[in-house]
Amino acid sequence: MSEMNEKLVFDKPESVIDRATHYCPGCHHGIAHRLVGELLDEMNLAEKTLMTTSIGCSVFLYNYLNVDAVEAPHGRAPAVATGVKRARPDHFVFTYQGDGDLASIGMAEIMHAANRGEKMSVVFVNNTVYGMTGGQMAPTTLIGQKTTTSPAGRCQATQGSPIRMSEIIASLGGVAYAARGSLDCVKNIRAAKKHLRKAFECQINGTGFGFVELLSGCPTNWKMTPIQANERIQTEMIPYFPLGVFKDISEEGGIC
Amino acid sequence: MTKQPERIFVKGNEAIARGALAAKCKCFFGYPITPQNDIPEFMSTEMVKAGGDFVQAESEVAAANMLLGAAATGIRSMTSSSSPGMSLKQEAISYMAGSEVPAVIVNMNRGGPGLGDIGPAQGDYYQSTRGGGHGDYRHFTFGPGTVQEAYDLTIRAFDIAFEHRTPVLILGDAILGQMKEPITPWEPENIDEEGGKDWAITGRTGGREKRLIKSLFLAEGELAGQNRHLQAKYDSWVDLAECEQFETEDADLIICAYGSIGRIAKSAVRKFRKEGKKVGLFRPITLYPFPSAELKALAEQGKRFLTIEHNLGQMVDDVRLAIRTISDSEFFPIYPGNLPTPDELEEPILKCLEGK
C-alpha cells in the first residue's frame, strides 16, 4: 500500500502532551485525561483554560494537559477553583479530583462550591480507593471491598456506606448538571464524553456548576488485571453507582 | 491622582479593608470570626462596588484556598481572620509560600490557645513569624500599631507580596481591629493591576507556553533547589526590616514591644521621660524580617532591654537572638484576657530601670 493512501484516523488531541505517563497499565486516569483533552480541542477552550489539579494519582495531570494550571492542596480544588474563577470569570475553569480527594477530605469544599453554583466544571474520578497512597479505604469503597485499611472488607456497621456523590451533588441548588459515566468500555466512554461536554457547556453559557463522575479502574490496588478491573466496574460498581444524568437544567435557561 | 487629604474616623478593621481597596485588591474571601468581622462585612458591599468579588467561604480552610486560586491568576486578593481561623489557613499559606503566590492575609489576634477568648492578645507571634504551616518557609509579616499604620501597611503589603511573590501577613489584635481613630486615607499611584504578567496563570492566549503554579518538586534535587531559592529570597528581605525608635538615643533602658502593646509602652515611656528617666521604645514594624541590625546597634551602645508582650514570651526570642553576643533582655508578660494600661507597665519598667 502506498503512503499516499494511508489516512490517520486516530491521533493524540493537541491539548494532550506527547509524553509517557506515570500511570499503571490499565489505569483509567489516562482515558479521563484524553476525554478532557479532546473536548478542550473540540470546544476550542485550551487557551482560556485555567485548570485546578488535586492530590492523588492524577497529581501530575499538569504535565499531561497543555493548559495553565494551579495545584490545590488535598481536597481543596473546588475552593482554589472558586478563587480562580472569581478572579478570572471569563476563563474556563475545571477541577480534576479523585474520590478520596473529593468525597472525603474535600467534602466541604465540593459541597459548597456546587451549592454556590460556581461557574466551573468538576471531573471526578471514582476508583473506590486511595490510589496514590497505596490502596486504602475511600468513602466510595464498596461494602465488603478489601483494601489495605479494610483488610477484612469494608464493614457497613463500623465504616459506613459508600457515598454516591453524583446524586448528592444533583440535590444542590447551584448545580446545573450532574452525571455519572464509566470508563470500562467503549460504549460507556463515549457516553462519559457526552456528559463532560454537557458539563463544560453549562460553564461556558453561564448556566451553573457541572459535575461528572467517572467510574474508573485501579487494577493495581484492586489486585486485578486490567480486564478483570473493567469487569469489576460492570459487575460490582455500576450496580451500586448507577450510570446516568441526575440533573440537567441546561435546557431550562439557567438559574440565578 | 493623590486625593485631597481627608480625615475619616474608622476602626482598624475598616482601615485595613479601605487600604486594600486603595491598593486595588479585587477579590476577598472571608469567614466570620470575632474580632475581625468588620473586614468581611465591609468588603461584602464595598469590594463589589469597586468592581471586585467577595465570597463568604464555608470555612477558613476554603477561604485561604480561594485566596490561593485567585492570587495564582495574578489578581490582588486578600483574606482575613482571627487566631482559631488562622490555624485553619496555615495549610494554604504553606502552599502559597511553596508555590510563590502573592497574597495578603490579616490576623486580628485574639486570646488562645484553643477557643481562648475574643480579647486582644499576641499569642500568634510564633505562628506569624516562623511559618505557621508545614515545611521550611517564612512569609513577610507586618505588625501595625495604629489605625493609620494599619491602612498604610495594607497598601504596602500588596506591593511586597507581588514584588517578592510571597504571602504577606498583617498581624493586628483585637485592640487594633476594634479601636476607632482618625486617619488620612490616600490612594497609591500607578498600581500594576496585572502584577503577575510573567508568571500568573492567565490562559495560554496567543499560544504561549503553559504555566504551572505548584509546590510539588519530586525529581531528584528539585526540592532542594526550590528550598534554596526560597531561603535566598527570605535572606534578601533583611534590608526591608522596619522599626520605630522613640527616645532611644540617650536611653539606658529600651522597651521592646510591637503592635498595640508597642503603642501602650510608648505612653509609659513618655511619662517616664517627663520624670527625666532615660527610657526608650523599640517597636518592630516588620516582625518578619525582624529588625535585628537596629536592635544590635542599640545593644552595642551598652543599653539594657526589657521586652513586653501580650503573651508569655515569644518575640523576646527574636530580641535575644538579635543581641545575643552582647546583651540580654528581661521579659514582662501581659496575660491574654487583660487589656493593659500604660500605668500597669510602669512598675516592671521601673524595676528594670533601677536594676532590680
Ligand SMILES: Cc1ncc(C[n+]2csc(CCOP(=O)(O)OP(=O)(O)O)c2C)c(N)n1
Ligand atoms: C492533607 C493531606 N492528607 C493526606 C495526603 C496523602 N494523600 C495523597 S493522595 C491521597 C489520596 C488520593 O486518593 P484519591 O483522591 O482517591 O485519588 P487516586 O489516587 O485514587 O486517583 C492522600 C490521602 C495529602 N497529600 N495531604
Ligand code: SF4
Ligand atoms: S495506583 Fe491505581 S489509580 Fe494510581 S496509577 Fe495505578 S492504577 Fe491508576
Ligand SMILES: [Mg+2]
Ligand atoms: Mg481514588
